[in-house]
Amino acid sequence: MSEMKKNKLVDLTDTGFTEEELFSHVDHSVFISEKITAPRYSYWHSVFRVFFKRKLNIVILFLLAVIIVFTYVYPALTHYDPYEYLMDPTNKHLSPADAMEKNGRELKWILGSGGAGESTFDAVWNGARISISLALICAAINMTIGIIIGAIWGFSKRVDVFMLEVYNIIGNVPYILFISVLIMILTASFWTMVLAMTLTGWLFIAYFIRTQVIIIRDREYNMASRCLGTSTFKIAMKNILPFMTSVIVTLLATEIPSYISYEVFLAYIGMGLQELSLGRLIYQAEPAMVTPGWEFEFWSPVAISAIITVVLFVAGQNLGDASDPRTHM
Amino acid sequence: MTKYILKRLLHGIFSIVIVILIVMMLIFGLMNRQLIFAQDPVFNKMTGNQETVYKYNRWKEYGYLDYVPYAEYLQSLLDEGKIDENTHKKAVKIGANPKKDSELAKQYIDEFTKLYESKGFKVIRIDAPDTGRRIQRSGNAILFATRDKPLFHRLYTYFARLISIDNIHYAKEDIEDRGLTFTWHDPYYQDGRFAPAVMGNGTQYKYLLYVNNEFPYIHQNLITINLGRSFVVNRGVDVFTTMTKSQGTLAPRTVTYPTGLTERSADDLHSATYQPRSREASRINVERFDDDYTVVNTFKAGKSKLGYSFIIGIIATAIAYGLGIPIGIAMARHKDGLFDKISTVYIVFIIAVPSLAYIFLFKALGGKLLKLPTTFDMDSDNLKMYFLPIISLALPSIANLMKWTRRYMIDQMNSDYVKFARAEGFSESQIFRKHVLKNAIIPITHGIPGSILFAMTGAIITERVYVVPGAGNLLTTAINAYDNYVIVGVTLFYATLSVVSLIMGDILMSLVDPRITYTKKAR
Numbered sequence: 025m026s027e028m029k030k031n032k033l034v035d036l037t038d039t040g041f042t043e044e045e046l047f048s049h050v051d052h053s054v055f056i057s058e059k060i061t062a063p064r065y066s067y068w069h070s071v072f073r074v075f076f077k078r079k080l081n082i083v084i085l086f087l088l089a090v091i092i093v094f095t096y097v098y099p100a101l102t103h104y105d106p107y108e109y110l111m112d113p114t115n116k117h118l119s120p121a122d123a124m125e126k127n128g129r130e131l132k133w134i135l136g137s138g139g140a141g142e143s144t145f146d147a148v149w150n151g152a153r154i155s156i157s158l159a160l161i162c163a164a165i166n167m168t169i170g171i172i173i174g175a176i177w178g179f180s181k182r183v184d185v186f187m188l189e190v191y192n193i194i195g196n197v198p199y200i201l202f203i204s205v206l207i208m209i210l211t212a213s214f215w216t217m218v219l220a221m222t223l224t225g226w227l228f229i230a231y232f233i234r235t236q237v238i239i240i241r242d243r244e245y246n247m248a249s250r251c252l253g254t255s256t257f258k259i260a261m262k263n264i265l266p267f268m269t270s271v272i273v274t275l276l277a278t279e280i281p282s283y284i285s286y287e288v289f290l291a292y293i294g295m296g297l298q299e300l301s302l303g304r305l306i307y308q309a310e311p312a313m314v315t316p317g318w319e320f321e322f323w324s325p326v327a328i329s330a331i332i333t334v335v336l337f338v339a340g341q342n343l344g345d346a347s348d349p350r351t352h353m
Numbered sequence: 354m355t356k357y358i359l360k361r362l363l364h365g366i367f368s369i370v371i372v373i374l375i376v377m378m379l380i381f382g383l384m385n386r387q388l389i390f391a392q393d394p395v396f397n398k399m400t401g402n403q404e405t406v407y408k409y410n411r412w413k414e415y416g417y418l419d420y421v422p423y424a425e426y427l428q429s430l431l432d433e434g435k436i437d438e439n440t441h442k443k444a445v446k447i448g449a450n451p452k453k454d455s456e457l458a459k460q461y462i463d464e465f466t467k468l469y470e471s472k473g474f475k476v477i478r479i480d481a482p483d484t485g486r487r488i489q490r491s492g493n494a495i496l497f498a499t500r501d502k503p504l505f506h507r508l509y510t511y512f513a514r515l516i517s518i519d520n521i522h523y524a525k526e527d528i529e530d531r532g533l534t535f536t537w538h539d540p541y542y543q544d545g546r547f548a549p550a551v552m553g554n555g556t557q558y559k560y561l562l563y564v565n566n567e568f569p570y571i572h573q574n575l576i577t578i579n580l581g582r583s584f585v586v587n588r589g590v591d592v593f594t595t596m597t598k599s600q601g602t603l604a605p606r607t608v609t610y611p612t613g614l615t616e617r618s619a620d621d622l623h624s625a626t627y628q629p630r631s632r633e634a635s636r637i638n639v640e641r642f643d644d645d646y647t648v649v650n651t652f653k654a655g656k657s658k659l660g661y662s663f664i665i666g667i668i669a670t671a672i673a674y675g676l677g678i679p680i681g682i683a684m685a686r687h688k689d690g691l692f693d694k695i696s697t698v699y700i701v702f703i704i705a706v707p708s709l710a711y712i713f714l715f716k717a718l719g720g721k722l723l724k725l726p727t728t729f730d731m732d733s734d735n736l737k738m739y740f741l742p743i744i745s746l747a748l749p750s751i752a753n754l755m756k757w758t759r760r761y762m763i764d765q766m767n768s769d770y771v772k773f774a775r776a777e778g779f780s781e782s783q784i785f786r787k788h789v790l791k792n793a794i795i796p797i798t799h800g801i802p803g804s805i806l807f808a809m810t811g812a813i814i815t816e817r818v819y820v821v822p823g824a825g826n827l828l829t830t831a832i833n834a835y836d837n838y839v840i841v842g843v844t845l846f847y848a849t850l851s852v853v854s855l856i857m858g859d860i861l862m863s864l865v866d867p868r869i870t871y872t873k874k875a876r
Binding site for chain 2: 192193194209278281284285292293306313327329330333337341
């Protein structure tokens with residue numbers, strides 16, 4: 025057969041083989057006929073493939089890792105005490121250069137020292153630990169309640185009428201009022217703040233989810249699913265929730281930084297935590313902004329809070345983009 | 354359409370009432386009422402029973418509770434003629450403790466207790482401090498009945514008092530010729546120029562309607578809005594007045610008083626209100642006025658709180674719409690181009706970074722590099738001081754508008770009618786201007802009335818950072834000072850603005866897009 029050329033019709037009788045020798049009967053295989061020839065698709069695998077394809081995301085993840093190390097590991101190792109240098113008047117309000125000259129070239133003096141002689145660097149990361157923890161806990165609570173209620177809200181027309189009314193009313197009560205009343209009744213502690221931020225905060229997430237659910241709820245594939253007798257719960261869990269993953273991740277990406285910002289805002293207007301969170305540091309250091317030589321005390325917490333929120337936001341946004349199945353092609 | 358708007362308005366009023374109910378529940382029910390005295394200098398000087406009496410009087414005044422002292426009860430009996438002067442004189446004296454009461458006093462105290470306990474009051478008696486013969490500064494024994502004001506009663510009185518219309522029966526005293534007079538020549542202007550005015554006698558205000566050369570030229574005192582009286586922030590003054598009254602240093606001018614006396618003074622005679630027997634009390638008033646309308650406001654050099662907030666807010670809003678929408682359009686037009694990417698970085702910066710951080714950044718940059726004034730000074734004519742607050746307010750709104758305009762434009766660009774227009778051979782710029790933009794701008798218009806109205810409320814952080822004497826800080830100041838009716842009043846103001854702006858937004862959207870109608874027939 026070596027002399028045979030491609031694309032040329034060959035008379036089989038010329039080869040000198042019988043038909044039995046040339047052809048064999050292949051049985052129909054049930055197993056192989058079920059196999060899909062498209063490349064294997066795994067959702068989360070694709071999410072990470074798309075996510076890591078962008079170089080920027082690797083940088084962002086690295087920064088995120090650095091932030092997590094400094095907020096959670098570093099304070100645990102150094103045992104920050106704001107009043108450690110209180111009795112040393114020569115250690116107060118030092119610029120980074122002076123502080124390092126006085127106390128040795130250590131990481132903790134890289135941003136100078138504050139009004140009580142404490143290391144600004146340590147103070148900022150200790151504050152970041154409180155602020156980020158607050159944001160994470162509030163986001164977890166608000167997102168969980170918001171998504172569950174939002175899903176019910178979107179599905180039931182009767183709930184919709186009632187909840188819209190609630191939303192219109194609660195939305196008009198100033199948010200700071202809830203927070204300040206709660207802080208006044210209880211104390212301005214960490215958990216009071218969590219309670220205050222989650223008391224009505226879920227409502228806005230639920231409203232957002234409700235709108236998304238309504239958009240997807242009446243699509244044709246869900247109509248078909250309903251006609252086939254799928255229960256509403258199963259439609260919600262299997263048909264709609266996967267569709268919403270990217271929306272939820274994107275929402276989370278805006279929520280977490282927004283809690284940090286809000287905490288900073290509350291502290292600045294004097295209604296924040298008693299603990300030395302980022303917001304409280306900024307509030308306390310505000311006079312230092314205009315004092316020549318003290319600027320580091322003020323700008324360090326401001327800059328670090330900005331970096332943290334930007335990193336969290338960009339990481340979340342890009343993860344949200346990557347978790348949208350339409351980007352997996 | 355009118356029916357629909359009326360329905361929406363009614364619905365809005367209902368939600369406003371519920372909002373006020375919730376706010377009242379929060380601040381009157383849950384907050385410690387002792388805290389309103391935290392910054393009261395009078396209260397802090399008092400001790401013992403005197404302090405208690407003062408406390409209850411203030412609580413009554415500020416609507417927390419009903420409070421009837423025993424003496425007031427006896428006075429009402431006397432006024433009704435049920436007891437004579439002599440009995441009143443004897444009965445009103447209560448002993449340092451119940452054992453020292455006279456028989457007569459005991460009898461009336463029993464009646465008092467019985468009457469008010471049946472009405473749901475609690476009768477409280479506090480004995481005089483017993484320290485021998487010395488007279489105590491902390492006062493005598495006291496006896497009174499008190500009860501918390503029921504929530505719905507409080508809500509009702511609040512809304513009933515909200516709008517008051519001046520009438521000729523305001524003055525309780527004997528006044529000759531009560532009534533309204535209309536004049537073409539306002540006596541305020543001595544030269545007899547043409548200036549129509551409606552003046553009242555027996556009313557609270559002397560001038561009910563008048564014109565002058567200040568915006569909005571026609572002024573009225575007929576209808577007064579009472580949002581709630583302040584206790585701490587601006588003692589005794591209504592929130593609405595606090596927000597709308599001009600501030601700053603006095604601005605004297607030559608004023609001719611009704612008696613013909615001419616002086617340099619800042620008195621605004623148009624604001625004269627009635628004060629009974631005020632000319633008997635002061636010789637200055639006799640020299641100046643020929644009737645008892647002697648209480649006047651003063652002209653101030655600065656603007657009102659609302660005025661400052663609104664000027665800054667409205668310019669910032671105008672800049673935001675003027676820049677945000679064109680930039681958003683350009684971003685959508687060159688999607689994924691360099692301009693789009695740079696602008697996206699800016700949007701991310703504004704969304705993610707705490708607003709406090711970038712406002713401080715603008716302040717530092719503007720102050721250091723551009724040498725702009727970073728604090729606001731009411732007495733200065735320097736218009737540059739408006740620059741930084743306006744920029745700080747405008748930049749975030751620009752980012753927000755950029756984001757949404759880009760989003761809506763890109764959503765529209767994928768729709769079928771755009772493909773069809775392209776297939777018909779329209780140029781890209783034609784498609785953009787005539788098709789995509791017109792559709793994409795519709796949801797943006799919905800927010801315009803809201804942005805304009807909410808320019809009045811001011812911005813908390815911006816005003817604090819640049820020390821602007823605006824309305825933005827009123828709510829937080831009131832909360833920090835436990836000034837409850839100010840909180841209620843400001844909330845009502847915000848809620849009304851939000852309801853009105855939503856309705857106006859819907860109407861504007863239906864004007865821009867004829868496909869949107871709110872009447873059932875058209876559907």
